[in-house]
Amino acid sequence: MKLLLDENLSRRMLGMLEPYFPESSHVSFVGLEGAKDAEIWSFAGESNFVIVTRDSDFSELAALHGPPPKVIVLQISNCRWRDMASPIIRKHKELVTYLGQPDVAVVELRESS
Incomplete structure (x- = not known):
């Protein structure tokens, strides 16, 4: 599973995530910095x-269109980028298993996750 980090997340997270999610990227690295959500959705x-x-x-796009792509929503208050990567x-293993199910479109990770 490869992740695409939205513009509202730090690119620096990729270094921590890469061993677990190879080939992951950030919207700015794939030419989508400043892109509309629909463009990011389509590319993903x-x-x-x-x-x-x-x-x-x-x-909301996942509820409207269904997967693909699938979405991980971080329900975490403002904190350092390392703290954002840690719950992922x-x-x-749970994310890979859960998002591997065809009917799952969105997973929310909360601070206590």
Whole structure:
């Protein structure tokens, strides 16, 4: 599973996430910095990325269109980028299993995750 970090997340997270989610990227590295959510959604679906965001707009797109792509929403208050990456790493196996199910479109990770 490869992740596509939304613009509202630090690019620096990729270094921590890469061992767990190879080939992951950030919207700015794939030419989508400043792009509309629909463009990011389309690219992620065509390129087999899971979108990682703090923005509920992608959850709404998932409810409207269904997967692909799938979405991980970080329900975490403002904190350092390392603290944003940690729950994704901690829940790596569960995310792979859960998002591997065809009917799952969105996973929310909360601070206590």
